[in-house]
Amino acid sequence: GIQVEQSPPDLILQEGANSTLRCNFSDSVNNLQWFHQNPWGQLINLFYIPSGTKQNGRLSATTVATERYSLLYISSSQTTDSGVYFCAVGGVGETSGSRLTFGEGTQLTVNP
Amino acid sequence: DAGITQSPRHKVTETGTPVTLRCHQTENHRYMYWYRQDPGHGLRLIHYSYGVKDTDKGEVSDGYSVSRSKTEDFLLTLESATSSQTSVYFCAIRGGSGLGNEQFFGPGTRLTVL
Numbered sequence: 001g002i003q004v005e006q007s008p009p010d011l012i013l014q015e016g017a018n019s020t021l022r023c024n025f026s027d028s029v030n031n032l033q034w035f036h037q038n039p040w041g042q043l044i045n046l047f048y049i050p051s052g053t054k055q056n057g058r059l060s061a062t063t064v065a066t067e068r069y070s071l072l073y074i075s076s077s078q079t080t081d082s083g084v085y086f087c088a089v090g091g092v093g094e095t096s097g098s099r100l101t102f103g104e105g106t107q108l109t110v111n112p
Numbered sequence: 113d114a115g116i117t118q119s120p121r122h123k124v125t126e127t128g129t130p131v132t133l134r135c136h137q138t139e140n141h142r143y144m145y146w147y148r149q150d151p152g153h154g155l156r157l158i159h160y161s162y163g164v165k166d167t168d169k170g171e172v173s174d175g176y177s178v179s180r181s182k183t184e185d186f187l188l189t190l191e192s193a194t195s196s197q198t199s200v201y202f203c204a205i206r207g208g209s210g211l212g213n214e215q216f217f218g219p220g221t222r223l224t225v226l
Contacts, residue, residue: 001171004154030213031212031213031214031215033214033215035217041200041219041220041222042219042220043202043217043220045214045216045217048212048213048214050213086154086155088154088155088215090213098143098160098162098206099145099157099160099170100145100147100155100157100204100215101157102153102154102155102156103154104152104153104154105153105154
């Protein structure tokens, strides 16, 4: 099956700093999503981005499907950005496209 | 909010007992999924459904069964719970035509098997 690697595994920032999270995947995808899991365990959809670039406030994401990676940018980080960020992908194909394979996440801690 | 609820939200049970978790959606989505999340890991797919009475296995399906007798409900059953099934279980739906393949997740059920 498709493999997903996220880096770095842990990241500690001071409030106001910028960061870049990376997601590498091993095969062609027709679904790529970024999630934020908050300290209460809730999974929040950030981006649905199988290709291209999107921005939402302080967050933006870019997926280069031909090179099999995606980047999540967080600018001017806030303590509320703390939590785990997951990248999840769905492989090409009618069956495999129905399921998501998750990376192991990046644990982000933003200190005041 | 994709209109997904899970019940119960927390459950403690003993080894060998049967357990059923329920996922309920209100927006008539065709695809529904069950994932589990273990400490320090991402989510892993257990089973999914692509319609009423249509289900298929995911990567960690051993020890689990599912049923979908109506569009809005997707049930996950542990026939005889084991301690290795202690986990947080998430239900998900796949968005409609306007949302493509995007999946949305419920709030999760924390299951402890003693």
